[in-house]
Amino acid sequence: MTMNGKKLSGKVAVVTGAGKGIGKAIADALAAEGAHVVLAARTPADLEKAAGAIRSAGGAATTVRTDMTDEAQVDRLIGEALKVNGSVDILVNNAGIGVFKPVVTMGISEFDAMWNVNVRGVFLATRAVLPSMIRSRRGAIVNIASLAGKNTFKGGAGYGATKWALRGFAGSLMLEVREHNIRVVTICPGSVDTNFSPGGKKGAQITQPEDVASAVVFAVTAPERSMFSEIDLRPTNPA
Numbered sequence: 001m002t003m004n005g006k007k008l009s010g011k012v013a014v015v016t017g018a019g020k021g022i023g024k025a026i027a028d029a030l031a032a033e034g035a036h037v038v039l040a041a042r043t044p045a046d047l048e049k050a051a052g053a054i055r056s057a058g059g060a061a062t063t064v065r066t067d068m069t070d071e072a073q074v075d076r077l078i079g080e081a082l083k084v085n086g087s088v089d090i091l092v093n094n095a096g097i098g099v100f101k102p103v104v105t106m107g108i109s110e111f112d113a114m115w116n117v118n119v120r121g122v123f124l125a126t127r128a129v130l131p132s133m134i135r136s137r138r139g140a141i142v143n144i145a146s147l148a149g150k151n152t153f154k155g156g157a158g159y160g161a162t163k164w165a166l167r168g169f170a171g172s173l174m175l176e177v178r179e180h181n182i183r184v185v186t187i188c189p190g191s192v193d194t195n196f197s198p199g200g201k202k203g204a205q206i207t208q209p210e211d212v213a214s215a216v217v218f219a220v221t222a223p224e225r226s227m228f229s230e231i232d233l234r235p236t237n238p239a
């Protein structure tokens with residue numbers, strides 16, 4: 001806890017996919033705890049709106065237009081974040097896309113697009129941020145996976161496989177970097193009330209983006225010796 005009572009004052013947090021939905025809620029919540037948030041996504045108007053809301057609430061935000069499938073753009077994102085005050089304390093790998101259809105009708109470009117954002121993009125951002133975290137001997141890498149990465153369902157072969165892969169990536173990463181005091185936290189929400197997929201569940205009983213954001217804040221503000229390596233997040237009573 002810092003002098004102003006905010007738990008993340010002086011910290012820099014990068015949030016990918018921060019223009020809307022879960023990423024926007026995570027950026028809001030980290031900023032409300034005092035972090036300087038660096039927001040990344042492909043749509044500048046969304047980024048500016050999200051950053052404007054944070055600044056209006058008294059928080060600090062920087063936007064960097066980034067396509068997570070482009071290595072040079074991801075390196076630039078982390079480079080810009082390092083300019084804020086020399087280190088990145090928190091990386092939230094949230095950007096993700098989902099195409100839900102049976103394998104027999106899935107296009108290869110749809111399949112590849114999911115892997116490129118949901119897995120390859122996470123690898124690129126993580127690899128870019130690690131040298132500075134290892135140097136500063138601290139940091140948290142938070143991955144937004146899904147309960148679709150723990151279960152199987154019709155129409156989920158492509159998307160679900162990327163989230164199973166993300167969990168595998170994150171588990172091994174955690175074992176590699178914990179010796180540098182770096183936490184790797186993977187959050188697995190069920191359906192969240194966003195516009196992520198046309199068939200997505202809606203309503204007050206469904207997990208809200210803010211609920212995922214609370215889990216992120218909880219994990220990154222826990223005592224540094226403890227790591228919530230994986231968190232499942234589901235509605236209490238979805239009926």
Ligand SMILES: NC(=O)c1ccc[n+]([C@@H]2O[C@H](COP(=O)([O-])OP(=O)(O)OC[C@H]3O[C@@H](n4cnc5c(N)ncnc54)[C@H](OP(=O)(O)O)[C@@H]3O)[C@@H](O)[C@H]2O)c1
Pocket residue numbers: 016017018019020021022023040041042043044046066067068069094095096097098117144145146147188189190191192193194195196197200
């Ligand atoms: N909603 C759910 O039910 C649910 C459940 C479990 C897990 N999740 C996971 O939660 C994460 C966020 O989902 P959401 O529901 O918030 O989705 P969303 O409302 O569609 O928002 C996705 C965000 O990711 C960004 N994004 C997409 N492709 C990108 C790319 N190539 N480069 C940079 N940014 C990109 C989007 O911005 P641009 O299009 O402007 O780039 C947007 O800001 C995803 O990883 C998703 O798999 C969602």
